Structure formats: C-alpha cells, structure tokens
Amino acid sequence: MIHSNGSGRSASTVTPEWLAEQRATMVEEQLRRRGIRDARVLQAMRDTPRHEFVSPNQIEHAYADRPLAIGQGQTISQPYMVALMLQALELHGHEKVLEVGTGSGYQAAVLALLAAHVITMESNPILAATARQRLKRLGLEGKLIVIEGDGSLGYGPEAPYDGIVVAAAAPAVPDAYLEELVEGGRLVIPLGELDEQELRLIRKVQGEPVGRTLGYCRFVPLTGSRGWRLD
Numbered sequence: 001m002i003h004s005n006g007s008g009r010s011a012s013t014v015t016p017e018w019l020a021e022q023r024a025t026m027v028e029e030q031l032r033r034r035g036i037r038d039a040r041v042l043q044a045m046r047d048t049p050r051h052e053f054v055s056p057n058q059i060e061h062a063y064a065d066r067p068l069a070i071g072q073g074q075t076i077s078q079p080y081m082v083a084l085m086l087q088a089l090e091l092h093g094h095e096k097v098l099e100v101g102t103g104s105g106y107q108a109a110v111l112a113l114l115a116a117h118v119i120t121m122e123s124n125p126i127l128a129a130t131a132r133q134r135l136k137r138l139g140l141e142g143k144l145i146v147i148e149g150d151g152s153l154g155y156g157p158e159a160p161y162d163g164i165v166v167a168a169a170a171p172a173v174p175d176a177y178l179e180e181l182v183e184g185g186r187l188v189i190p191l192g193e194l195d196e197q198e199l200r201l202i203r204k205v206q207g208e209p210v211g212r213t214l215g216y217c218r219f220v221p222l223t224g225s226r227g228w229r230l231d
Contacts, residue, residue, distance in 0.1 A: 019051050022062070023046060024046065025063070026079055027045055031080060036084065037087070038086075041083055041086050041110075053076055053105060054076060054104070055071070065079065070103060074124070074220055081199075082107050084199070086111065086165065088186065089163040090186060091114040091162075095115045095162035097118050097165065098119045098121070100151035100164070101151060101167030101220075101222070102122035103131070104127070104130075105134050105146070108135065112144050117143065117144070118145070120144055121147045121150075121151035123149065123224060125148055151166075151224060152170070152222055152226035153174070161180055162181075162186075163181075163188075164180065164186075164189075169228075170191055170222040170226075171191070173191065174226035175226070178202075178204055183204055184203065186202070186204075187202040187203075187204075187209075190217050190219045194221055197218065198213045198215075199214040199216070200212070
C-alpha cells in the first residue's frame with residue numbers, strides 16, 4: 001500500500017534521489033542566485049541532509065524556501081537565512097564557533113563542515129536532547145558539543161570564539177558575546193523587536209563592536225537572562 005504524507009506526494013516518491021535533487025536545486029536557486037558566493041558554505045549546504053532535521057510529515061518540504069516548525073514553539077530557519085548568516089562568519093575551517101539556538105541541529109550540522117569545533121547551545125531540554133541524538137546519528141559528535149543552557153549568557157568554558165552565530169532575536173547584544181570573541185572575531189545576530197529584526201554582523205575591533213546590517217528578518221525570540229522576558 002502506498003501512503004500519502006498528507007501534502008499530495010506519496011511517500012514512495014520521496015526517495016533519496018529525489019531529496020538529493022531537491023537539495024541541489026535549493027543550493028542553486030535559493031542560495032547562489034540570491035547572492036551566496038562562499039563556495040564552502042554552498043558545498044556544506046549541498047552536503048547536509050536538511051530532511052533529517054524535519055518531522056516525517058514535512059520531509060517533502062525540507063528544501064522549501066521557508067522556515068518549518070520543529071515543535072516546542074521553534075522553527076528550522078529558511079535555508080537562505082542559514083547560508084547568509086554562515087557566509088557572514090567568513091569561516092576557513094580552523095575556527096571555533098559558538099552557536100546559540102540549536103533548535104533541530106541543522107545549522108550546527110552545516111557549521112560542523114565549516115569550522116574545526118562547534119559549541120551549540122539550546123535552552124529547551126527536549127530540543128537539546130533530540131538534536132544531540134540526531135547529530136550523533138549523523139556522525140558529527142566529534143566536531144561539536146550540544147550544551148543545554150542559557151545561551152544569552154554565552155558559554156565561557158569554551159571561550160574565546162572566532163565566531164558566534166545567534167539563531168534567535170535579541171533586544172540588544174548580550175555583553176558576554178563580545179567578551180567571548182577573539183579580537184577580529186565576528187558575531188551574527190538578529191536584533192530588534194519581537195515582530196521584526198535587523199540581521200547584524202558585528203566585528204570586535206580593538207575590543208569594540210563595529211557592525212553593519214545584512215538585511216531584515218524575523219526569528220523566534222532569544223530568551224534567558226540577557227534576552228526577552230516573555231512571562
């Protein structure tokens with residue numbers, strides 16, 4: 001019996017070959033054509049199976065040009081936004097990077113192909129545990145560590161970092177992020193109100209933040225001691 005996944009495409013047609021074609025199309029049409037030029041980022045996005053990070057009933061839409069719900073009130077980011085943020089980090093392969101907001105673990109998996117060591121933080125214990133298991137299953141545990149905790153405080157035990165990427169919107173830059181960056185290090189973070197933010201690239205220059213806007217976006221809120229108070 002052929003089962004439907006609820007969106008018109010039968011499960012029997014969502015094959016590994018079809019998914020690989022969808023991933024290649026995503027890279028060319030959503031990323032390269034929209035200005036993503038970093039060859040390492042494009043290759044990492046091509047090599048990372050985004051369909052492993054979504055629920056089975058959404059697998060057909062894994063490479064769609066939009067965020068997808070992953071439960072617990074969180075989302076897996078739009079592929080273009082992931083690529084834009086990681087391109088801004090300017091990674092060459094030797095760096096240590098802190099990611100705040102593990103979510104499904106997808107962006108951490110891409111980062112593991114771009115940096116030498118990745119620390120990824122998630123405040124939700126269910127998402128943290130699920131991401132840890134998923135990343136281990138994909139053979140990435142040697143290149144990254146999933147930490148359950150308040151990401152708005154950074155993560156001092158592994159600092160300093162060459163780059164920090166925040167996959168949640170903050171009202172202001174938490175002090176810990178700049179403190180934990182190396183000189184010349186880069187921070188990519190959505191800043192603004194709950195309903196809309198600017199995606200900012202901030203460099204640490206002589207100990208001070210120097211930033212510019214990469215575009216506009218809408219992320220789930222960064223919660224915690226230095227994030228939004230939503231209660």
